[in-house]
Amino acid sequence: MLSKISGDDDETRRPLPVSGMLAAAATLGVGLAVLITLTLVGWIAAPRGALGTGLPGVFRTAAQIWLAAHHAGFSWPGGQLGLLPLGLMVLPSVLLYRAARWMARDADLRLRLPARLPKNSPKEQANARRRAQLVLVAQAGISLAAPYALLAGLIALVARNEITQPFIGEALLSHFVLAFLAGVLATARTIGSWRSMLRLLPERVRAVTVGTAVAVALLLVAGLLLVLVAVVVNFGQVRELTEGLAPGFVGGLLLLLVQGLYLLNAVIWGMSYIAGPGFAVGTGTLVAPTGVQLGYVPTLPLLGALPDSGPVPALMMAVIALPFAAGAAAGVVVVRIAPSPSYEAAPLWGFVTGVTTGLAAGLLAALSGGPIGGARLAAVGPSPWEVALSVCLEVGVAAGISAGLANWWLLYQGARGRGPIARKLNTARKAGAVIAKAASKVGLAESEGKALPGHWMDATEADTQPIPVIRDDWQDEHASAAAEALSPASGPQRPDAPRQPRRDIVDESDDRGGHVIYLDPYAWDRDD
Template identity: 75%
Template sequence: MTALIDQLRTAPRSVLGRIPGISGDDDESRRPLPVSGMLAAAMTLGVGLAALTTMTLIGWIAAPGSTALGSGLPGVFRTAAQIWLAAHHAGFAIPGGRVGLLPLGLMILPAVLLYKAARWMARDADLRLRLPAQLPKNSPKEQAGARRKAQLVLVAQAGVSLAAPYALLAGLIALVASNDVTQPYLGEVLASHFLLAFACGALATARTIGPFRSMLRLLPERARAVALGTATATALMLTAGLLLVLSALLVNFRSIAELTSQLSPGFVGGVMLLLIQVLYLLNAVVWAMAYIAGPGFAVGTGTLVAPTGVNLEPMPLLPLLGALPDSGPAPAWAMAVVALPFLAGAVAGVVVVRVAPSPSYEAAPFWGLVTGVATGLTAGVLAALSGGPMRGEQLAAMGPSPWEVALSVALEVGVAAGLSAGLANWMLLYRDARKEPGKVAKAGAAIARAASKVGLAESDSAKPLPGHWMDATEADTQAIPVIRDDWMDEHASAAAEVQAQSRRRDIVDETDDRGGHVIYMDPYAWDKD
C-alpha cells in the first residue's frame, strides 16, 4: 500500500525533472505535513473500505438468499461502510434501541492501516530530519528539555494532521451508510475516528523519529515511570483475564458445541459465526479482567457474573456465552482471583522505582498510588469500550460498569503499588547508603598504603626525615618556590623527592656536630602539608 503511494508520489517528479527548465529537486517538492496527512487519511479509508466491501461481497454471493448483508450492490456497500464505522467503535441507532456492544477485535484492521499510513506520512514530510532522535553526550539539560518539547509538539502536529481529515471523511461515510434501519451517531463517528487516528499517527511519528526506547524518552522521567508502571499493571491483569477466558472455554467446550449445533448456521454461516466470536474475544478478556477486579460484569439487565456469585437470565444464542458459569453462589476458590490485581500493583510499584527512584522515602508510595489511579482509569476506559447495549429492554446492559471497575482497580493496584514502591525505594536507598561508606573506606585504605610506600604517610617503621624543618615564623621569611614546568603527579613527585634526598646526603654531612649544626631547608616542603 505505501509502496504504491510512493510510486505515485515520485512519478510526476521524475517526469517533470526531464523537462528542461523545471527542477526536479525532491527537497523543494516536499509536501507540507497537513497535505501528507490528508493523503494518508484518504489512503487508509480507501484501502479499508475496499477490503471490507470485498469480504462482504463474497459473503453475499455465497449466501444469495440472505438479506443480512444487504440487498443488491448498494446494500452490500452500505453494510461494508457500517462495519467500517463499527470497527472504530461508533454506535448505531436501530428501531427499539441502539447497538453499542461492538467487537474490539475489529478495531485492529483500521489501527494497522492508520499506523502504516502515518509512517508513510512521516517519511513523506521528512519528519525524521527535523529533529534528531538523540543529542550528543554531556549536552546541557536545557537543550535536552527543549528538544523533548519540540519533538512532542511535532508528534502532536502529525497526529492532528492525520486525524482531522480522517474524521471528516468518516463523517461523509456515515451519511452514506445511513438507512431506515441503522443510523450511525455522527458525534460518535467523528470522535472515535479522530481519537484512533490521532493515537496511531502520534505513535507512528514517534517511532519514525527514533526507536521504541527513544519514544519513551520523549516523556519526562517521572511521567515515564508512571506510564511504564501503568502499562505493566494493565498488561498483567489483561494476561490474567486471557488465561481465565481460555480456561473457561476449555472447561465448557461441550456447552459451546451444543449452542453452535442449535443455531445450525451451515458452512458460510458457521465461518461468519466463528469470525464474530474471534472478534469478540478481546471483549471477553476485558470482562474477565473486570471479574478479577471484583465488580464483575452483566449479561443483561439484572444479571451479574462476579467472584461473589452468579445471577443469569436467558441469554442470546451466542456460543461464546456458553463459557459462563451457572447461576448460583460462586465457589470459595473464586475469591482467590481478587488477589491478582494486588500482585499486578506490587510489580508495577517496583517498576516505577526502578525507572525513577525517589530521593526521599515518603515520595515513592505517592507515585505508586498515582500509578494505581492511572491503571484504574485505563481499566475503566477498556470496560466502557468492551460493553454497551445490544438493543433495548433485557439486553440494554451488557458488560462491566466502567466506574466500578475504575474505582476497584485504582484502590487495589494503588495500595499494592504504593506499598511495594515504598519498600523497593527504601531498599534501594539503604543499599546505596551502605555501599558508599564501604567504597570510601576501601579507597582511603588503598591511598594510605600507596602513600606509606613512598614516605608520605606515617608508619611504625618510618624514619624521621633529615634536616631541620622550619616553623611558621621562619617560613614567612623564605620565598615560595616556583612550580616546575615538568610538574608530576603526587606519587611521582614523592618518589623523585626521595631520590633527591639520597643524593643530598652525599653532599651535606648531616651527622657533623662540630661547633654547631647543619641547617637543611627543603624548598619543596610547602606542598607536603
C-alpha cells in the first residue's frame, strides 16, 4: 500500500526543471504587467514622445525598465547608461522568491530532501547529508535561473530600438545570478528556519558568513543615517531643485518614486563616504571626509543634499571610526559562533571576515555607480577597488583584534568553569559519566576500583615508601618478632639484656647449598 501511494506521488509530481520553467515564466509575466501599468500612467502624464510612440513604445520602455531592474546596462549614441536604481531590484527579487517557493512546493522538494539523522549519528553521515542537501538546493536554483535567463535574452532583443541598445551579455548574467540566489534561498527555506539554513554550511564558514553580514549591515545603517542627516541639513536646496523642475502632481509622484528607487544607491555612497574613499559625481569630482570638490551635477533633487565644495569640518573625520566599530562587532560574532581552541587562529578568522566584508562592499559600490552617458558623467559613484581595500583593512584589523580578545575571554571563562566552552566541557563530562555508568551495568566496565591483592602496601606505595626497619623502641609493639628471635632453651630474657640477632633470616649473599636465598623484608611482620 505504501509503495502504491509513493508511486502515485511520483506520477503527479512535476519534474524540477518543469516547475522551474513555469515559475520563471510566471515571474516575467507578473513583473512586466506591473511595469507596463506604471509606464502607461507615466506615458499619459508625460509629454508626448518621452516614453515612446504608441503602445509598442510603452511596452518597449517597460521591457527596458525590467532589464534595468536586473542591473543590465544600455548603450546609446552619447555613451553608456550604467547608473541604474538598485531599488528596482526589489520587485524582481520578491517575485522570484515567491516563485521559487512555489517551485519547491510543486516539485515536492521537502520530500526529496535527505531524511533526518538520529542524534549522535556519525560525523561522516552528517556531512554526507549536508552535501546532498546542498546539491538539491543548487539544482533548484539552476532550474529556476536557466529558463529565466533565456527568457530575459528574448526580452533584451525585443527592447532594442534606434536609441537604446541593451547589453545582452549583462542581461543574461544578471538575470541568471538574481534568479539563482532567489531559488537557492527559497529552496533552503523549505528545510526549516533561517538558522537551519545556516547549518547547511560548515561551522567556520557559517561564522564568517554571519560576521560579514553583520558588518555590512552596520555599514549600510551608518550610510543611511548619514544620508538622512544630509537631506535634513540641506532640505532647502532639495526643495529648490524640486520646484525648478515643476513636475506637476503626477510627475511629482513619479519623481518621488524615482528618488526612492535611487535611495539605496545613495546609502551605498554614504557607506563609501564613511569608509574614506568617498564617491564622485562626475569626472574630476570627489565627496569624501578629506574634502569636497564638485562641479555641475544632474538636476535630481536628491543630489541637492550634497555638501558644498571646500574643506570638510574636522568633526566629520570621526565617521571613519564607524567601520572599525562594525569590524569589532563582527569579530565578536565570529568567535561566539565558532570559538578557536588556539589564541592565534581567532584573529586570523576575524581578519578573513574583514576581507569578505571588503569584497561585499566593493561589489555594492560597483552596483551603485556607473556612467550616465559620456564626457563628465562617465564616472559617477564610488570606486569599487578603493572601497574594497579601505573596508578590508578597517574592518579586518578591528575584527581581528576583537575576535582575539573575545576568544581569549571565552577560553579564560572556560578555564574557570564558566562560559560556553566550559558548559560544553561539563556537558561532555556528564555524557561520559552516563556512558561509563551504563557500561558498568552491562559488565563492560567496573563501577568501582578493586583493592590490589597482597600486602597492606599496594604496588604504588611499594615503589615510594621506605622499607620498615626494626628498632629498639619498637620492642613492645613487635614482641612476637622478638620472641621468635630468642632461643627456646635459653628461657625468658630480661628486658635490659642485649638483643640477639634473628637466625631465621638468611642474607641473600649466602649461596651455600648451591642456591641463593633472598631476604624477605616483610618477614618480621608475620605471625606464622
